[in-house]
Amino acid sequence: MPELPTGTVTFLFTDVEGSTRLVQELGDRFSGVLAIHHDILRRAIAAHHGTEVSTEGDAFFAVFPTAIDAVEATVQAQRDLAGTDWPDGAEIRVRMGLHTGNAELGGDNYVGVDVNRAARISAAGHGGQVLLSDATRALAEPSLPGAVTLRDLGRHRLKDLRAPEHLQQLVITGLPAEFPALKTLDASPTNLVEPATALIGREREVGEILTLLEANRLLTLTGPGGTGKTRLAHEVGVRARGDFADGVFFVPLETFTERPPVASAMAQALSLRVAGAQDPEEVLLEQLASRHLLLILDNFEQVTVAAPLVARLLAAAAALRVIATSRIPLHVSGEQEFPVPPLAVPDTGRGAGVDEARQFEAVNLFVERARRVQPAFELTDRNVGAVVAISQRLDGLPLAIELAAARMKLFPPDAILARLEQALPMLGGGSVDLPARQQTLRGAIEWSYRLLDPPGQGLFCRLSVFAGGWTVDAAEQVVAANGEQPDLLDGLAALVDQSLARPSARAEDGEPRFEMLQLIREYGAERLAASGDEPAMRRRHAAWALAMAEEAAPVLERGMDDGGLDRLAHEHDNLRAALRWLIDSGEREQGLRLASAIWRFWQLRGHVHEGRMWFGQLMPADPRDESLDPVVLAAAHTAAGGLAYWANAVDDAEGNYQAAIEIDRANGLQDRLGDDTYNLAFVPLVRGDLDLARPRLLEAADLFAAAGQTGRLADTTAARGAVEMRARNLVEARALMEEGRRLNLQAGNLRRATDNGMVLTNIHLGLREAEAARNCLLTSIRETQELGDLSRWPAILELGAAVLQAAGRSTDALRMGGASERRRADLGGGPPSFIVSDFAGIVADARAAVDGQEGPGAADRAWADGAELDEEALVEVLSRDVLRRGNL
Numbered sequence: 001m002p003e004l005p006t007g008t009v010t011f012l013f014t015d016v017e018g019s020t021r022l023v024q025e026l027g028d029r030f031s032g033v034l035a036i037h038h039d040i041l042r043r044a045i046a047a048h049h050g051t052e053v054s055t056e057g058d059a060f061f062a063v064f065p066t067a068i069d070a071v072e073a074t075v076q077a078q079r080d081l082a083g084t085d086w087p088d089g090a091e092i093r094v095r096m097g098l099h100t101g102n103a104e105l106g107g108d109n110y111v112g113v114d115v116n117r118a119a120r121i122s123a124a125g126h127g128g129q130v131l132l133s134d135a136t137r138a139l140a141e142p143s144l145p146g147a148v149t150l151r152d153l154g155r156h157r158l159k160d161l162r163a164p165e166h167l168q169q170l171v172i173t174g175l176p177a178e179f180p181a182l183k184t185l186d187a188s189p190t191n192l193v194e195p196a197t198a199l200i201g202r203e204r205e206v207g208e209i210l211t212l213l214e215a216n217r218l219l220t221l222t223g224p225g226g227t228g229k230t231r232l233a234h235e236v237g238v239r240a241r242g243d244f245a246d247g248v249f250f251v252p253l254e255t256f257t258e259r260p261p262v263a264s265a266m267a268q269a270l271s272l273r274v275a276g277a278q279d280p281e282e283v284l285l286e287q288l289a290s291r292h293l294l295l296i297l298d299n300f301e302q303v304t305v306a307a308p309l310v311a312r313l314l315a316a317a318a319a320l321r322v323i324a325t326s327r328i329p330l331h332v333s334g335e336q337e338f339p340v341p342p343l344a345v346p347d348t349g350r351g352a353g354v355d356e357a358r359q360f361e362a363v364n365l366f367v368e369r370a371r372r373v374q375p376a377f378e379l380t381d382r383n384v385g386a387v388v389a390i391s392q393r394l395d396g397l398p399l400a401i402e403l404a405a406a407r408m409k410l411f412p413p414d415a416i417l418a419r420l421e422q423a424l425p426m427l428g429g430g431s432v433d434l435p436a437r438q439q440t441l442r443g444a445i446e447w448s449y450r451l452l453d454p455p456g457q458g459l460f461c462r463l464s465v466f467a468g469g470w471t472v473d474a475a476e477q478v479v480a481a482n483g484e485q486p487d488l489l490d491g492l493a494a495l496v497d498q499s500l501a502r503p504s505a506r507a508e509d510g511e512p513r514f515e516m517l518q519l520i521r522e523y524g525a526e527r528l529a530a531s532g533d534e535p536a537m538r539r540r541h542a543a544w545a546l547a548m549a550e551e552a553a554p555v556l557e558r559g560m561d562d563g564g565l566d567r568l569a570h571e572h573d574n575l576r577a578a579l580r581w582l583i584d585s586g587e588r589e590q591g592l593r594l595a596s597a598i599w600r601f602w603q604l605r606g607h608v609h610e611g612r613m614w615f616g617q618l619m620p621a622d623p624r625d626e627s628l629d630p631v632v633l634a635a636a637h638t639a640a641g642g643l644a645y646w647a648n649a650v651d652d653a654e655g656n657y658q659a660a661i662e663i664d665r666a667n668g669l670q671d672r673l674g675d676d677t678y679n680l681a682f683v684p685l686v687r688g689d690l691d692l693a694r695p696r697l698l699e700a701a702d703l704f705a706a707a708g709q710t711g712r713l714a715d716t717t718a719a720r721g722a723v724e725m726r727a728r729n730l731v732e733a734r735a736l737m738e739e740g741r742r743l744n745l746q747a748g749n750l751r752r753a754t755d756n757g758m759v760l761t762n763i764h765l766g767l768r769e770a771e772a773a774r775n776c777l778l779t780s781i782r783e784t785q786e787l788g789d790l791s792r793w794p795a796i797l798e799l800g801a802a803v804l805q806a807a808g809r810s811t812d813a814l815r816m817g818g819a820s821e822r823r824r825a826d827l828g829g830g831p832p833s834f835i836v837s838d839f840a841g842i843v844a845d846a847r848a849a850v851d852g853q854e855g856p857g858a859a860d861r862a863w864a865d866g867a868e869l870d871e872e873a874l875v876e877v878l879s880r881d882v883l884r885r886g887n888l
Helices: 019-047 067-083 113-123 134-143 203-215 229-243 259-269 280-288 300-316 361-373 384-393 398-409 413-429 436-450 454-463 472-478 488-497 518-531 534-558 564-570 572-584 588-597 599-604 608-618 630-646 650-666 670-687 690-706 710-726 730-747 750-766 770-787 793-806 810-827 839-854 858-868 871-878 881-885
Strands: 007-016 051-056 059-064 094-106 109-111 130-133 148-156 165-172 218-222 248-252 294-298 321-326 335-339 513-515
Touching: 007 019, 007 067, 007 113, 019 051, 019 059, 019 067, 019 203, 051 109, 059 067, 067 094, 067 130, 067 134, 067 165, 094 113, 094 134, 113 130, 113 165, 130 134, 134 165, 203 218, 203 229, 203 321, 203 335, 218 229, 218 300, 229 248, 229 294, 229 321, 248 259, 259 280, 259 300, 259 608, 280 300, 294 300, 300 321, 361 384, 361 398, 384 398, 384 413, 398 413, 398 436, 436 454, 436 518, 454 488, 454 518, 472 488, 472 534, 488 513, 518 534, 534 564, 534 572, 534 588, 534 599, 534 750, 564 572, 564 599, 572 588, 572 608, 588 599, 588 608, 588 630, 599 608, 599 630, 608 630, 630 650, 630 670, 650 670, 670 690, 670 710, 690 710, 710 730, 710 750, 730 750, 750 770, 750 793, 770 793, 770 871, 793 810, 793 839, 793 871, 810 839, 810 858, 810 871, 839 858
Parallel strands: 094 130, 218 321, 218 335, 248 294, 294 321
Antiparallel strands: 007 059, 007 094, 051 059, 094 109, 130 165, 148 165
16 A cells, blocks of 8 residues: 555546446456556556555546646546547446545545545546546646646535535547536436435445436336335435436325325426316326436335326336336336345354454444444444344344344344344244245334333324324324223333334424334234224224314314314325225215315315315215215215315316205205305306306395305305406495405404405406505405415415506516416416406516517516515515505
């Protein structure tokens, strides 16, 4: 080992692009190609005073006393590589990275951030490309050799480095100078997030998957739960970002069982806009047709019914690549399966030494995870045998090893091994059609389960009915009813200690929330089913969900939200699970009650498509099915009609509203007829048939009065104002709408009063009552924020566009239009279009004004800019002084 220089030096990292592919293509002949490559690099390093620090396969690490020495070495190396007549037609392209910094020695090698920076710079490049840090540029630029220049590539974020790095490319005359975008964290869009823990090992698998991905458009990582499929796919996505111009996107599917929500989840992950009446699948097909991106679909075994959707996407989008993680293949044409193997384990017995054991991924994973609960833990001669045996007993399965390592807070490795050996005989008693490794993993969970006392085991099984987590209050109502779990908090603490449950990041108003990993929850569900208690517990869970929803429904309807919206959002997965069980169990009536109770939540929080899907499964074939309680069925038609209305599917809304009124008339449900007629009046109002809307609203008012529902007269009064607004009878419209708002505020119905204020904004605008229009708009903004209501924002933004355009602020008006379009897409619909008179005409006028003043394309830029603004920025634009004081 040569003596390594210290002080300020320049580090060089190199590696061959596509070496894994070359190995597969050349086989044994690759060693001869690699020998020529090594000789070229070593001659260049030595000729320019460099020191070879290390080599690993096709990668070199060298250090130079000056930056210009390092640059000249890379120039010589790249010229010699390009001029070599490689055997077997091989094409060797080498990426190189240079960074100048402080040389810190740690033992017999360099350590410190500057070494890591140089390695990351090299990894960002492509074969034949030389990248320099700004520090190296500053020192080398004054002395660059002839026919060599620098190209500024700007600032880029590199993996594991906090600050962006300003990178330069060395341009060598006669050699290629154009390369794809750098492989940096900001090279393309993504929703991947930095994992909480580092990936241990898996370098071989990552390389193989990346190679397979080059030749296959659908790659499925298969294997039983706990093999690390998700983590492996995530790492591949991170490393492949630079290869996909339109990004890498991760779509978790663990809480889905239906095809339509899968399409919506994909669209949401990709930030695609789905308008109210659009099918999310059709939007995906259209939007992805020309995109070059990688889609990672995680836990696909949950939604095998969506496999045809993947096939359709691949057929429509030629540049799309898909990685799916699944316990079973998708069985789609062109699918390439990659069985994810366990981590490497020693094949020796307990006599393995520390140095030998550290060469194996399974051992390293156990040590790293053990340190998370026992920071001082070290692999020693005394414990290495037990750690090796644990990794062998668990077949190198990552989740099983992590579960075992978590026990280090309670037991030393020998004790953990002893308990695992006691559990192993039970593994053969599992289902014979399960893979052996899955049985082993089940044994690891079984062991954690058996460490609980009997009450704790019962609690664990019963808690598996919750999807997406639970609060203490929910657990008390569902699994601890009738005194079955007297020490609930102690039981939860025991589950957390045994890593069978964990605190959730989604705490609600300071109340703790807990959740289970999906695989552990599935095991608990199997135990619950085996106990015979599952039907009763599922029924109790559904009853809890229904009670929670029906308690929140009238509060949400009145617009006096006390946190109910947020609570339903937290419990959405539980609501889905309850609906699914009720459908599968034939409990249609209870399912309709639950869906009817939460339809306002679906509307207000942008789940209109999903809500309509549930009603599609729950509604009977006969819209007046006499086997169902007519009150429940009529309410379901009202709710389904409401969702259709907010999806701008007016025909469907009319059909449901008509079914509701027919059921109510046939059964003498007089207290519902006013609401039925009121809902039906909005169908012609939206269509512009005002001669039909007027008498329906008057009839609704008479029915409300006859039923003693005088509070609803505020609604009919305000709705009549909306009719007259559309008829351009603005003075009459103003009087009716102001009276409706006054009555709603008096009754405490803030949501309806906010709607009234929004329509009043448009009425005042038409009457050229500037101050009144602005005041109504600003009040509507404030009230909508107080309510936490997402569904009204599109109309508010469209009203803002109308006011801004009238005030001569066309650019800001277009920003509001773009923001409204984006939010309608996110919500799957939005308020009906009649609230803003001639919005299309307002937009056309604003576009003409902006393009005329700023040139073609300026209007499109303003529209796109608005689509990216968050709520805070939008409110700031709508609240500026110029808005309040400008002339209309």
